[in-house]
Amino acid sequence: MTRLPNFLYIGPDKAGSSWLHETLIRHPEVYLTPAKDLYYFDRYYDRGTEWYADQFRGATDSQPIVGEICQDYLFHPEASARIAKTLEDPQLMVSLRDPVERAWSSWLYARKHGMWPADFGEALRSVEELLGHSRYATGLDRFTTHHDRDRIHIAVFDDLVADPQAFLDATTDFLGVATMPLTEDDLAAKLPAAKARSLMVANAARRTADWVREHDGARLVGAVKRSRLAHRLLYQPIDKSSVRPDQASVDYIREQLDDEVTRIENVYGVAVRERWGWR
Template identity: 35%
Template sequence: MSQLPKFICIGAQRAGTTWLHECLSEHPDVYVPPEKELHFFDRFYDRGISSYQDFFKAEKTGNAKVWGELTPNYYQEDQALERIKAHIPDVKLIYILREPVSRAYSQYQLYKPSQFSEQSFEEVIATQPFVTDLSLQGKHLERTYSLFAKEQVLVLFYDDLSSDPKSTLEKVYSFIDVKSDFIPEHLDKRINRVVLPDLQEKLQKFGLGWLIDLVKASPFSEWVKEFFHKTPKKKQSDPMVSQMQGTFKEDIKLIEKLLDVDLTAWRQD
């Protein structure tokens, strides 16, 4: 028997969705496909809804009470959200927001060795408008609310996920209606962080990327990640950061209005 998901995490990119996927995959009442980011509603829609349902067959979901997926591109894609609405109108959506400049810079760090090779952060912002658009999370939240009832959308903040992952996860569990006191092994781990981005790029150029993989797989990987992520590389005094904060100022105000929250720290007023 084929089924459709009960919940979908729609974004944002570089906002902890890989961590959430790993935590959810451990919960005994939850099923998520081993492959994160199915991209059905934005890239593979022409394969037909039955191909999507195959990911959630009863023999795969087993004894799980709920099942879902995480594709952190859906929030930016107009057609993706509209298609989700058409096929699963009652689905529960999870949307994690992150301070827009740090989100954009994190994306740059992740793809610098490949997609953004030989480009500075400034050049990427000037030539790759999709990076900026992915950080316009208020615009995309407003569109999400135009399609789905607010009660169907759980909005979380990456800052809270980082400072108090347990409470954040409890909100997710309660939202999808599963046991909320389950503690996964991945609770305090940070997945998909960029370890030593500048050194990583140099090592890969010389065919030594395996050294970074070795660090990531070692028992010391979490310590290394925390140590090198305590101080952001792009400081608040950086002219580029100041310029980008201006770019996102109105969008941040929109988030404040939609959620009735105070994000002054994001706007740097």
């Protein structure tokens, strides 16, 4: 019998979602869709519940947790209500990252595909997503309107960096499944910072992936994105420590999002200001 998910990672992007997908997908008690980011509750809601349920047809009775990892749901104005209407009291998860680091990582990802302004400061002012996807409190406010707070696991990306095993243990404990010892491979980042070997080829690959996804090919897109060979062919690693955002951009992000960080602490009880170096 086809099952709908009872677990969703809802966002944000650039905060460990790919690592989480690649790790949990191997847990014997968890079924995740082969393709990360189905985008059902934001982009493809008109495809209907039957289509969505079919994405989880591989789940077995031995897998009590059936889930999806989609990094954009936290920020879509209708996703929370749609999830509440479609799923029966699901467990939800977010992983919060310093908005400066998240925006910088997102910009680097876009630039390796030839997207967005080449100047980070200009991009911050012209690409709404860069700041919008760091408005964590605003997104959580929408979700707590339709979902109980105790059904939302708020993780912090810094904990994944510092101790991946503890980060995973907290997640599996929240899900009520067995702990899963990590291997050395699991402890490494799956998609290191990179730049395109050819902007033209990388951009064409991204556009092709978008087209395939639009034509119900999410599983194929997922398989290619998870391929280390494909990643090596398209991109070459960069040393992130050698390229950093300028101080004016850092100050601008902190000014624009200070209230969001304050509300994460005061409303949601997650102490991040000092950890992120915000004053």
